[in-house]
Amino acid sequence: MKSVLGDRKAIILLLTPALLVYTVIMLAPVVWSLGLTFFSGSPLMGFEFSGLANFERLIADSAVWDAFWFTVRYAVLVTLLQVVLGYGLALLYNFVLRKSSVLVRTLVFFPVVLPTVAVSLLYQKIFQSAPSDGFVNELLVNVGLDSVDWLGAGTTAFVVIVIMDVWRSIGFYGILIFSGLLDIPDEIIESARLDGARGVSLFRHIVLPMSLPILFASFIFSINGTIKVFDSVFALTGGGPGSSTTPLTLYMYRTAFQYSDYGYGSTIALLLTVMCLVITLFIFRSSRRDITV
């Protein structure tokens, strides 16, 4: 076995099928999409080389920047809530509930396995205002407040999207960070306790520094997932009302597939890719030093 894995020809031979599939399925479409940014047209009417026109249009397109800012607002807020609340849950599992946390973990994780569209439909019903009030509006009316058309205005629709996506994903981050907390050796915690560290001071000086690697990993997972948000928003609000909850992904989808503008759609996709890359590099750079030492 050792001789096979030490033979470069064997390695290449074994890797070739996977490399071939990866190239055809992943790399070729990426390169193709990149190439399309320099063209305008559609498969039906044919493509025409347009140079940097799509990039000039991107800079001048206010709808792109509206979608960009929605994406940034959504990604920052949801990432913070997902990781911070997920961290809170993980601390709860590890230090308060301990071995009896299994039931709570299962219950909190349950929304993660539900299909996004089903969750969106559920939230549509919960926050419904027409033709009849949903659960939330009934609650408001029962305490003497007015019913709110939650999905009828951009601000309230944004709030519903954030609540829904945090509810849907928080169980995943709770479990992810919990698994990181399990790696903190009990001896260190015990030693700190013997040295007098308790509560906030134990958390601040021992638990937080030692859980930073898993927190960074969670931030990278979360920010990349939230920047690419599509299905939940599409199913809940369709990007509306108007374009007030349209993320870049949805604008890209509409541009390419509904407006048949594949070149410009690819340019928006490139902007999205660059966003993901820059943010991931930024987080990696921040976590470059060995914080566990």
Add this chain to the structure above:
Amino acid sequence: MSTASSRRLRKPLLGVLGLVSVGALALAGCSGGGGGGGNNPSSFEFLKNSENTTTEPVLDSLIEGACAQQNETLPLEVSSVPQAELDAQIQLLASQGGLPPMFSAGGNPAEGARLAEAGALVDFDEALTDLGMRDKIAPGAVSTIEKLYGGGFNFLPFQYNIEGIWYNTQIFEDNGWEVPETWDDLVTIAGEAKAAGLTPFSASGEQGWPLTRLVSTYLFRSVGPDALQKVADGEAKLTDPEYVEAAAAIADLGAQGYFGDNVTSLDIDGSYNLFLTGQAPMIYMGSWILGNINGDGNEVGAENMSFFPFPAVDGGAGSIDQYPSNVGLPATFSADAYSEDVAGWLGCIAENYGNAALQEGQITGFVADEEADLPEISQKVADTIATSTDSVLWFEALFPAKASQISSTNAALLVTGQLTPEEFMGLVQDAIDNP
């Protein structure tokens, strides 16, 4: 720095990259075709939008009767995709030369016109003349198709709808309201309906188009039947004062609360429900609503419902007799897959579809020359279609896909005051100018 081992590695790596490239190209080359198209299709595949539940039952009745012979030669196979994906699916198939023999038009007429322009569709003027069936399609339906799809007769009217305001005759009688003939009369009735605790107009802001239909029909009455053709031709802008005035008139209905408090979130079924349960005396809709009016969910009773044309606007250039009309999502035939057997199907459909559909209570653009026992309100629609001499389209009919989408998604904001009429029309005009 190059080492002996790295040099040894370079050659095989180049070989692998070459192999990968060839493989990718081969696979890319193989990706075309398929989809049931080709010069001699082995089946009569019909690709339709999943939401269309009316065409298939009629085709099923044809294969058991008049078109049994055609079905034996070339069996009918129906496949569906969601309407929202239809345009993209058709484009993909067209680019691969794989369009099926018959398929529904996508949601945006401009896309259908592009297919026709690219020569991908059968010219029915010629094909039906060759088959001796040209007179089996109603002239009004052909006229609507020509207006919609770039001037040619490349689509078949499997549906034919007129639009107007459907109203609850019982509520009108109880309140002593006459059918309004002018916009001012209509607004007066709406005010009295609101005062009586009703939602004057049931409309789905979630869909958007039931609201933009009001803007366009107002325009057809005020500016004239060519109001939106002028916009499509670049001779007028939606931001011109007379166009903004139409948007302002509809926005004002919203400002008065005539669409109810939660119009933005009301979906199309909810809007039907509001009307069919007697909570709203009026709804602007196409004659496809007949299925709901004649169905079991109508608590008011079909006998208590009727419709009137959108009223005239004082001093306007349009006429109350010009009905907005459409052909639903019509179907078309692929030019590439049009074989002798497919032509046999076309002839059979042209000859028999109108009568078969009428037996199912559907009104189409195919000529129906056999008697059918229709409910009273359906008969009234059929008579109106038969006697109507002039028609107009709808707000988004001639717009590119982007403008159409922006118009629908922002309509609710217009009637809830979140967008001014100037802003709304400006947004749509901008999308027309930069498709």
